[in-house]
Amino acid sequence: MKVWIGRDVFEDLLEQARTLAPLETGGVLMGWRRGGDRIVMGTIGPGPKALHGRHMFLPDHAWQVARINEAFAASGGDLDYLGDWHTHPESEAELSGLDRRTLQKLGRKIADSLMLIAAPAGGWHANAWTQPRGRLFHPAPAERCELAVFDVPSDWPRLISTPRA
Numbered sequence: 715m716k717v718w719i720g721r722d723v724f725e726d727l728l729e730q731a732r733t734l735a736p737l738e739t740g741g742v743l744m745g746w747r748r749g750g751d752r753i754v755m756g757t758i759g760p761g762p763k764a765l766h767g768r769h770m771f772l773p774d775h776a777w778q779v780a781r782i783n784e785a786f787a788a789s790g791g792d793l794d795y796l797g798d799w800h801t802h803p804e805s806e807a808e809l810s811g812l813d814r815r816t817l818q819k820l821g822r823k824i825a826d827s828l829m830l831i832a833a834p835a836g837g838w839h840a841n842a843w844t845q846p847r848g849r850l851f852h853p854a855p856a857e858r859c860e861l862a863v864f865d866v867p868s869d870w871p872r873l874i875s876t877p878r879a
Contacts, residue, residue, distance in 0.1 A: 715859045717828060717842045719754040720866040727757055727830075728838045731801040735834065738771035739764070740800025742778050743828055744785050744793050752796050752828060752859075755866070758782060771800050797828025799840075807833035807841040809856060817856050821845025828859070 719727075730739055742758040758781045760766070761774025785793050797820065802808075809817070813829060820827040825847055832840040842859040 715826065715844050715857070716751045716862060717754065717830070717859045718751060718862050718864055719830075720756075721863050722866065723754055723756055724840070724863045727799060727840070728832060730759065731803065731832045731834075731838060734766060735801070735803035736768055737766040738769070738801050738803060739766055740771045740773060740798060742773075742782060743796040743799055743830060744782070745796050746792070747794060747796070747826075752826075754796060755793065755870075756785070757799065758785065768804060773798075795824070797824075797830070797844075799830035799832065802831055802833040805833055806835050807831045807839055809843060814856055817843060817845045821847060821854075829856075830861075 727741075730741075739760050741760050743752075743754050744756045744758060745752060745754040758778055760771070761777030761781075763774035763777065765772040782795055798816075802810075809829070809831065813831065817827065817829045820829070821844075826844050828842055828844055830840050830842040832838060840861060842861045843856040844859050845856050846854040
């Protein structure tokens with residue numbers, strides 16, 4: 715799977731990461747599914763009741779769900795929830811054991827769900843994974859995705875990333 719992310723969305727995501735470091739933060743990836751590719755057109759922030767720690771992040775789930783529903787309605791049903799993103803400000807942009815379990819759980823609910831992790835090692839960057847469907851008691855291993863940052867054409871619909879609040 716290739717994950718395409720608009721340059722402005724990616725820069726906003728990294729700015730959120732830099733601003734909150736050394737605490738973790740994160741949010742939701744919104745966009746389109748096109749064949750085997752995913753196109754990220756916006757993010758939804760952590761929410762006002764999110765908990766940010768040095769080695770953990772818990773989003774304000776109810777707030778995020780409300781923002782997902784608003785984005786879906788505003789796009790006429792065109793945008794879709796693609797997965798989650800979060801930061802590892804004191805580590806690498808790699809899946810931890812907890813991240814793997816979280817992605818497996820997400821993958822049981824949403825086919826080919828994504829997890830993107832941003833980290834500062836060598837300059838802020840990110841990696842992404844997808845969770846293919848596996849059997850109930852034998853989940854498939856997460857697969858790393860190719861991540862491509864691109865300049866969004868001016869005539870494409872835009873999802874303005876929601877506030878970090």
